[in-house]
Amino acid sequence: MRRGKEESLDRFHPWVFSGAIASMPSGVEEGDVVSVESSDGRFIGVGHYQIGSIAVRILDFGDTEIDKDFFARRLKEALALRQALKLDRADNDAYRLVHGEGDFLPGLVVDVYGKTAVVQAHSPGMHYCRDIIAMALTELEALEVANVYYKSETTLPYKARLDPVNEYLVGGFDTNIATENGLHFHIDWLKGQKTGFFVDQRDNRALLESFSDGRSVLNMFCYTGGFSVYAMRGGARRVVSVDSSAKAIALTSANISLNFPDDNRHEALAEDAFKYLDSMKAGEHDLIILDPPAFAKHRSALRNALRGYQRLNAKAFEKIVPGGILFTFSCSQAVSREQFRLAVFSAAAQSRRRVRIIKQLTQPADHPVNICHPEGEYLKGLVLYVE
């Protein structure tokens, strides 16, 4: 490390930026495990090296061998937290087992759906470790992982030329119905977005359920229809799910039928969110969910993203019934909680509605934030009472 650049690492922040590196032994290749030393030769930790602005992701601040035993220990610790949270129950078998830095495994995500674990590598180092990770997953006591599906075609840095293949590393296709808080969902880990389901909205969906009784619900950006299924159970009078992707609409309809066969309260429409909100009659809905994809994938797109959140929320404010409730989210890591709140505030002012914050939402406990790595907090939500 360059002199003075080790300060954040001494506070256990797990990233080494490329500009902080003084020298690198020859022959180090992307994905290798490297040890990091301070300018005066003090050992700091071991991590995965990669080409890019974040050059090393620290895996351990001790001099640890990165082998199957290492992953077995980390996975056991990750599982212990989920068990403490009682997420593995007869009526709930979908949850995130590994949330990158939040589980001291930077570059790795593992979601569990019943007997299937879906593994996503975000760093070349984790890509090279995929087989030992899969093995360690199947050997975890107290968790019956029979299938491990590796899905990293879109999450690894393109320039690393790793040509990852989405495939089963262990087992094969199994029933793809998972259960969340007693509700059933088809999880399409083969072709769906991310690992097939957004487990990060579990708590927020449960909260929505408690607001749904007798309401007319609009679930915008519905994807698998998670919020819609909870709204149905919560006693909504009518539920409209909208997504621009026809595949998402098919999944939503399948999930509604799975839980509420022959229930005619639900309608699913493949349409653009902005177009739908423009053509919707004012006063049609008194509970609206806006859960768009990340508008800013990178810091450079921040200004446009904030304008996008403002525009979208303003449309919802213009149309929602007085006394209505708006659940509005941002999952962009580059957008801070304050910036998001400001964008929604601007939208409220623009639409001249009286708006009060009744709840502030975040990601659930199986997406923990390592306290030394505040960047791990990404999901922001507001529940608003709109007059």
Ligand code: SAH
């Ligand atoms: N609320 C969902 C997750 C939303 S993911 C859940 O709880 O699981 C974002 C979704 O927005 C994707 O399904 C994507 O197809 C959809 N989407 C992206 N752009 C859109 C647009 N302009 N209009 C409508 N839907 C859009």
